[in-house]
Amino acid sequence: MNIVISRIIKRAADRENSVAMKSNALHLYTDVFTSLGIAFSLLLVHLTGWLWLDPLIAILTAFYIMYEAWKLLKESFPPLMDKRLSPSEEAEIKRIIMTHQADFIEFHDFRSRRAGAQEYIDFHLVVANNQTIEQAHSLCDVIEKEIYDFYAKAQVLIHLEPEEEKILTK
Numbered sequence: 001m002n003i004v005i006s007r008i009i010k011r012a013a014d015r016e017n018s019v020a021m022k023s024n025a026l027h028l029y030t031d032v033f034t035s036l037g038i039a040f041s042l043l044l045v046h047l048t049g050w051l052w053l054d055p056l057i058a059i060l061t062a063f064y065i066m067y068e069a070w071k072l073l074k075e076s077f078p079p080l081m082d083k084r085l086s087p088s089e090e091a092e093i094k095r096i097i098m099t100h101q102a103d104f105i106e107f108h109d110f111r112s113r114r115a116g117a118q119e120y121i122d123f124h125l126v127v128a129n130n131q132t133i134e135q136a137h138s139l140c141d142v143i144e145k146e147i148y149d150f151y152a153k154a155q156v157l158i159h160l161e162p163e164e165e166k167i168l169t170k
């Protein structure tokens, strides 16, 4: 009975991609395999008289359950960890940007996000109108490169804006 229910839940969970439902299915699977393991080992011990089969089957069942749990864990963490960088990491990146303060007017709309091992950083950079595209672009390259020194896998996106886009904060 449990195995039928857990199958149904698992199929629905796969369809909905719901981690909660999958863990529910896993819980039922666990019950099923524990029960099956006990019944199976009792039967085998009875038939063969080999008492060591019982702990062996218990261990194998436990390993199987851990393996399923591990798979579920790996699946459920990345979406939960899709969040912004810590305040100290953000401060460090902003500090890197500010070391080039002389070459731009201000920056705003700073956003950071981490999904798994990948960081995403983007912000608007306001440069003086007398800067050429070449100059502004090479400034972006320098800032990006310095961020990559800290976060090698990061994706940095700098949106360049003219003076008029300056956000008056003071």
Ligand SMILES: [Zn+2]
Pocket (backbone or CB within 6 Å): 108, 109, 124, 161, 165
């Ligand atoms: Zn802007």
